[in-house]
Amino acid sequence: MTALDDLSMGVRENVPAGVEFVHGSVLDRELLARLCRDVDVVFHEAARVSIRESVKHFREDARTNVEGTLNLLEALRDSKAKRLVFASSMGVYGKDGFGVKETDTDVPPLSPYGVGKLAGEGYCLRLCPELGIDCVALRYCNTYGPRQTPTPYVGVTTIFVNALLAGRQPTIYDDGEQVRDYVYVGDIVEANMKALVTRNVNDAYNVGTGEAVTVNQVLRGVARHLGIEAKPQYLPKQRSELRAFTADVSKAAERLDFRARWRFDDKVGEVVDYWKERAQREGAVPGMRTT
Numbered sequence: 001m002t003a004l005d006d007l008s009m010g011v012r013e014n015v016p017a018g019v020e021f022v023h024g025s026v027l028d029r030e031l032l033a034r035l036c037r038d039v040d041v042v043f044h045e046a047a048r049v050s051i052r053e054s055v056k057h058f059r060e061d062a063r064t065n066v067e068g069t070l071n072l073l074e075a076l077r078d079s080k081a082k083r084l085v086f087a088s089s090m091g092v093y094g095k096d097g098f099g100v101k102e103t104d105t106d107v108p109p110l111s112p113y114g115v116g117k118l119a120g121e122g123y124c125l126r127l128c129p130e131l132g133i134d135c136v137a138l139r140y141c142n143t144y145g146p147r148q149t150p151t152p153y154v155g156v157t158t159i160f161v162n163a164l165l166a167g168r169q170p171t172i173y174d175d176g177e178q179v180r181d182y183v184y185v186g187d188i189v190e191a192n193m194k195a196l197v198t199r200n201v202n203d204a205y206n207v208g209t210g211e212a213v214t215v216n217q218v219l220r221g222v223a224r225h226l227g228i229e230a231k232p233q234y235l236p237k238q239r240s241e242l243r244a245f246t247a248d249v250s251k252a253a254e255r256l257d258f259r260a261r262w263r264f265d266d267k268v269g270e271v272v273d274y275w276k277e278r279a280q281r282e283g284a285v286p287g288m289r290t291t
């Protein structure tokens with residue numbers, strides 16, 4: 001098994017023993033051609049994943065998420081690969097909704113990130129059959145879990161944990177009652193394993209729980225596990241983000257035999273404990289106010 005990563009978000013130490021690690025980019029066409037030549041399966045997880053940053057840096061976003069995907073497809077044309085699992089996103093949807101189905105793409109995405117993901121998904125699903133490769137596109141909902149790289153833009157659970165551990169006031173855009181479908185990283189892995197073996201290929205599937213969780217609930221869950229009081233700062237709504245979204249997950253259940261095992265309340269404590277233990281190991285002194 002080989003892992004390719006430019007380490008812009010990933011961490012070298014997270015690569016398991018026994019996996020060959022290559023430090024490189026999907027923008028390197030020659031490297032992709034060499035790495036893909038003798039593989040059987042490719043999991044395409046490489047992407048810029050920030051909705052807000054995609055508005056500011058739309059060219060860089062498109063280069064990685066669209067051009068990088070085309071580079072991979074070009075490399076697969078001369079490979080032995082028989083299956084591609086493509087990491088898509090709920091960002092492909094452009095309208096609010098509860099129980100949004102895979103066919104609900106009649107409204108364009110709100111962000112350049114979503115535009116790029118929908119384009120990459122379309123290229124994969126259209127070209128893979130021409131290349132003799134089975135393709136499964138997985139539209140991840142809001143993913144959370146331990147070891148997620150902290151950034152100001154991605155992974156609200158991780159952002160809140162680190163802000164509170166550092167004694168900073170958490171920031172929430174809008175009123176915090178916006179709704180998302182939060183899916184645990186372990187369930188994401190399970191969905192990929194199901195995509196690896198399914199016969200229902202050349203199609204896109206939502207990967208989520210179907211349950212609605214507000215941003216305020218996320219913060220309360222984090223604060224509860226830390227045993228502290230959290231008083232967020234509320235800032236204006238971001239134009240490129242949906243107000244409410246949960247996925248219809250019935251198609252994945254029926255055709256991939258995938259069902260998320262974990263609810264947000266089941267796993268938020270695991271994320272908190274990871275960052276709390278890491279802060280203690282690194283000698284950080286949390287400036288937290290206890291309840």
